[in-house]
Amino acid sequence: MQVKYGQTLRQAISAAASSDCIVDLNGTNVWIAERVDIPAGVRIINGAIKFSGVASLILTEDSSALEDIYVYSQGYSSNDPIIELVNTRNASLKRVKVDGFNNRKSVVCRTKAYDTVIDDLDILGDLGWGLLFNDSVQEQGADYRIFDTKNYHDEPLGSGLTISNYKFGNMNSKRAGDGLEINCPDHGFSNITINGVEIRKTNATTANGIGVGIANCTGVRAKNVTVRNAALSGIHFEKGGDHIVEDFYIENAKRAISIGHTDGTTFRKGECVNSGKWLTAYNTLPTKPAAANCVLEDVTFRICTENGIMIANAEKFILRRVKLEGYCGSESGSLIKLYQEHPELSGVTNSLIEDLQISSVDGTTKPDTLINVENSPGNKIKNIFVEGYDRTIKVDGNIIQV
Numbered sequence: 001m002q003v004k005y006g007q008t009l010r011q012a013i014s015a016a017a018s019s020d021c022i023v024d025l026n027g028t029n030v031w032i033a034e035r036v037d038i039p040a041g042v043r044i045i046n047g048a049i050k051f052s053g054v055a056s057l058i059l060t061e062d063s064s065a066l067e068d069i070y071v072y073s074q075g076y077s078s079n080d081p082i083i084e085l086v087n088t089r090n091a092s093l094k095r096v097k098v099d100g101f102n103n104r105k106s107v108v109c110r111t112k113a114y115d116t117v118i119d120d121l122d123i124l125g126d127l128g129w130g131l132l133f134n135d136s137v138q139e140q141g142a143d144y145r146i147f148d149t150k151n152y153h154d155e156p157l158g159s160g161l162t163i164s165n166y167k168f169g170n171m172n173s174k175r176a177g178d179g180l181e182i183n184c185p186d187h188g189f190s191n192i193t194i195n196g197v198e199i200r201k202t203n204a205t206t207a208n209g210i211g212v213g214i215a216n217c218t219g220v221r222a223k224n225v226t227v228r229n230a231a232l233s234g235i236h237f238e239k240g241g242d243h244i245v246e247d248f249y250i251e252n253a254k255r256a257i258s259i260g261h262t263d264g265t266t267f268r269k270g271e272c273v274n275s276g277k278w279l280t281a282y283n284t285l286p287t288k289p290a291a292a293n294c295v296l297e298d299v300t301f302r303i304c305t306e307n308g309i310m311i312a313n314a315e316k317f318i319l320r321r322v323k324l325e326g327y328c329g330s331e332s333g334s335l336i337k338l339y340q341e342h343p344e345l346s347g348v349t350n351s352l353i354e355d356l357q358i359s360s361v362d363g364t365t366k367p368d369t370l371i372n373v374e375n376s377p378g379n380k381i382k383n384i385f386v387e388g389y390d391r392t393i394k395v396d397g398n399i400i401q402v
Contacts, residue, residue, distance in 0.1 A: 009036050009049070016042050025049075025069075035080075038064040045069070051100070054078040059085050065092045073100035073125070081108035082127075085116065086147055092117040097124060103175055105129035106168075110145050111152045115160035122167040128177030128203070130168035133157060135186045156187040163193070169200030169229070176203045178210040179227070185216045188240065194222035204231030204254075211253065216240045223247050233258040234272070237265050239288065244268065255280050256301065261288040266295040276306040278324070283313035286344050292316050302326055303364075308335040317351040326361040333367050334394070340375035347376030354380070360388030369394040 009023070009030050016023045025047020033053035038044060040061035048070040049057065056078075057071065066083070073082045082104050085091050091113060098106045098121070106123045107130070109116070123130045135157040137144050145152040161182070168179040179199035182189055192214070199211040209231030214220055220243040227234040227250045234250035234257060237243055241263035248270035250256045256272035259265055259281040272278055278301040283291045291314040301308070303326040311317055319336070327335050335358060338348035358370055371381060371393045381393065 008032075009044075013038060013042055013044070038066070040064060043067055048072065050074075051076065051082075054080070056080045057083045059083070059088055059091045061088060063090045063092075064088060065094065066096050067092070067094045069095075070097045070099065073098070073102060073104060073127075075100075075102050077102060078104055081105045081132075083107045085109040085111070085113040087112045087152075088116065089114045090117075092119070093121050095120045097122045098127065099125035101126035103128050105132055105177070107131045109133045109157060110135065110140075111147050111150075112155060112158045113161075114158040116158075116162070118161070118163045118166060120165040121163075124167070124170060126170050126173040126175060128173070128175030128208075130177070130179045130181075130199075131163070131166065132178070132181050132183070133161065133189060134181070134183045135189075136183055137186060139183075139185070153186075157184050157189050159190045161189070161192045163195070163197070165196040166194075167198045167200070169202065171201050171229075173201065174203055176205040176208040176231075178202060178208055178213050179230075181210060181213040181215075182217055183213065183215045185239065189217045190219045192217060192220045192222075194220070195224055197222070197225045197227075199227040199230065199234075201229040202231050208232065209254070210236050211250070212236070214238070214240070214243065218242050220244070225249075228252055230254065234275075235267075236260075237262045241265060241293070245270070249273075250275070259283075259291055259294055261285060261291055262294065263289070263291070264293045265291075266297065267299055268295070268297045269299070271300045271302070273302045275301070275304050277310065278304045278307070279309045279311075280307075281311045281314055281317070282341060284341050284345065290314050290346060294318070295320070296322055299323070300325070303361075304329055306330075307333060308337070310337045310339075311348050311351075312339050312341040313345040313347070315346075315349045315351065317348065319351075319353045319356065321355045321357075322353075323357045323359075325359050326364045327367060328364050329367065331365055331367055333365075334369045334372035335367060336371045338371075338373045338376040338379060347374065349376060349378045351376075351379045353382075353384075355383045355385075356381075357385045358387070358389060366390070368392070 211227030230253035234253035340347040
């Protein structure tokens with residue numbers, strides 16, 4: 001059914017729920033100034049929804065959807081997200097644009113969502129946060145997962161999330177937030193498929209500014225991920241495991257890749273350009289297991305201004321067919337460092353670096369050593385190809401010419 005003249009969006013949804021379950025905006029603008037719930041089976045299609053106050057769109061229950069919709073949220077301050085998924089199954093956002101200027105989070109799930117589909121979502125406004133799934137009561141506060149008096153804090157956030165052709169970021173924005181974040185430290189989240197992400201820019205406070213961040217999830221499969229201008233990490237994995245990222249490109253990030261306490265994370269066929277740090281895996285939480293079974297394969301790192309690859313408290317890391325070009329960090333540093341962060345933690349063990357290509361470019365730094373290994377026994381380094389640097393490896397303070 002089409003929205004009739006003088007009819008509110010709520011009224012049109014109520015009528016659609018008892019008929020064909022489609023609300024067709026017919027290419028027009030609909031203004032809302034309040035929360036609007038989209039119930040089971042209702043699809044809102046083909047038009048623009050503009051906020052004239054602290055409004056929000058709530059997808060609920062089974063198969064609720066927005067399709068071919070432009071959402072515009074003006075400069076009204078609110079802790080409520082612009083679009084929220086609440087206790088959904090098979091909900092979807094397809095060909096949706098989110099625009100506006102405020103600090104609100106754009107698309108959020110903090111209750112439950114199963115088998116969600118996000119296809120061609122573009123968050124292009126001056127908005128701090130993009131797509132956020134978050135179950136962390138400890139981080140956000142005891143009331144964070146309460147919605148309409150129901151508290152979901154003891155329940156998993158759900159499982160099953162398919163994201164394709166997702167875009168986030170406004171180059172003129174200075175609002176802090178993450179582009180795409182699945183943060184589930186309390187209960188975890190599984191089965192995430194990502195194909196096609198473009199993060200244009202993120203801004204930072206202390207912890208925000210991640211392009212793509214995944215915490216305490218399992219089974220992430222990500223392809224065709226591009227992150228530019230990330231104020232913190234381009235791609236970040238923390239806890240959880242069984243992840244594969246392929247065909248990725250990261251440019252101008254404070255840290256291109258960061259990994260913390262994951263078991264089984266693979267980065268394959270990617271390029272990282274103009275980073276502060278190429279890769280960090282500090283793994284500094286004594287109460288958590290070390291990072292393990294992480295693989296970088298067929299990855300090129302070009303130009304870093306602070307540190308290269310730094311790995312601590314880890315085991316069974318593999319760097320295979322990795323290219324390092326244009327290190328611009330400290331002369332007392334190294335391109336790769338395997339080390340012990342502090343005495344309560346272990347170093348790096350049972351790891352492999354092979355078929356590594358290292359080259360300098362004009363104007364870059366020549367560090368004391370290419371690879372520095374400290375308090376990290378049982379590792380193998382073989383087939384290192386070097387151009388423009390002294391061929392040195394340091395093991396527990398001893399220089400080895402290779």
